[in-house]
Amino acid sequence: MQKIKQLREATGAGIIDCKNALKQSGDNVEKAIEILRKQGIAKSAKRGERDASEGIIKVAVSEQNNEGYIAEINSETDFVARNAEFQKFSEQIIELIKNSCQSDKPSNLDELFAMVMGNNKIVKENLDNLSGVIGEKLNISKFNVLKGSTVADYLHLGGKIGVLVALDKENEKDLAVNIAMQIAASDPKYINSEDVSNEEIEKEKRIYKEQLLKQGKPENIIDKILQGKINKYFEEVCLVKQEYIKDDKKKVENILGNIKVTGFIRYSLA
CATH class of the missing domain: 3.30.479.20 (Elongation factor Ts, dimerisation domain)
Known part of the structure; x- marks a missing residue:
């Protein structure tokens, strides 16, 4: 039950989905999060990073x-x-x-x-x-x-x-x-996209590809969509690629010069 609770807090997914994901992952929480993301049930792993103290x-x-x-x-x-x-x-x-x-x-x-x-x-x-x-x-x-x-x-x-x-x-x-x-x-x-490891980029690509296939997207356009998805991922996790909070028409890199x-x-x- 502790792992189900941990998984629910990390993903916002329901109890049944969490149970199934843990079963598929061999009771590995990190792998279960990835499974839920591929299914589109968990949109982000960020919630699990929060410190509850x-x-x-x-x-x-x-x-x-x-x-x-x-x-x-x-x-x-x-x-x-x-x-x-x-x-x-x-x-x-x-x-x-x-x-x-x-x-x-x-x-x-x-x-x-x-x-x-x-x-x-x-x-x-x-x-x-x-x-x-x-x-x-x-x-x-x-x-x-x-x-x-x-x-x-x-x-x-x-x-x-x-x-x-x-x-x-x-x-x-x-x-x-x-x-x-x-x-x-x-x-x-x-700080910037060069800091993101190839391993992490490939992991995100796998997740996005699974999501696109489940949406019925044809194989021949998935690669083009994937690059756009990765660019959006960089905009989320890389400081200089983010929209500047005081002017959303600019990126942080524009403010830094x-x-x-x-x-x-x-x-x-x-």
């Missing part, structure tokens, strides 16, 4: 705008995520990461948990103490640092979505913020 995402950028920081701090309920003490602790964590010396910056969660905070207690001890006071399990699940010539941050939905983006040109803060907003809203997987996005990080609790 509650909490908050915090972001910050260095004074020079060349380094950004992002962290996800979790609670069991949204009520606690809005708690003033939890919010204060979360802000202290992102500031701790930001203000630590370059040589002392944590490279993993264990190092972050061992860092000393302003009250001379380590992060893990403060987290456990706060958990005891609030009465819920709390955790810092992940964090990251992003460098670039210009780095901007953006928070959406009150800290449910957080983004960092890096550009290859200095002093482009306004542009970088707009691109970060784009990433928050459109959730791209890649000669400036390149060198990296981005998007955390989501939504």
Whole structure:
């Protein structure tokens, strides 16, 4: 039943369809998602990528705008995520990461948990103490640092979505913020189409071909349709190919011009 529930959450398909897909896939959830997509029952696997944990995402950028920081701090309920003490602790964590010396910056969660905070207690001890006071399990699940010539941050939905983006040109803060907003809203997987693996492209082609055959499309025109489908796929998953959210007559690549996005990080609790 757990796999059926997982599959339903990932695809929105009905119980019977999920049972049949799991049976065909040998109880493999990923293969079952692909089967449902081929049948046109599941239009996208995106729902399964959502993180159901509650909490908050915090972001910050260095004074020079060349380094950004992002962290996800979790609670069991949204009520606690809005708690003033939890919010204060979360802000202290992102500031701790930001203000630590370059040589002392944590490279993993264990190092972050061992860092000393302003009250001379380590992060893990403060987290456990706060958990005891609030009465819920709390955790810092992940964090990251992003460098670039210009780095901007953006928070959406009150800290449910957080983004960092890096550009290859200095002093482009306004542009970088707009691109970060784009990433928050459109959730791209890649920067451009060259980043998509051949394996993924072939997988999508197989799925689209199955759908087209079920629709009764003749074999001799399927290849032409497939290329159009792949181009549409790139527009969905590749940042620079997406419609720009502030002007849908333009693509993100038109807004960037000669400036390149060198990296981005998007955390989501939504």
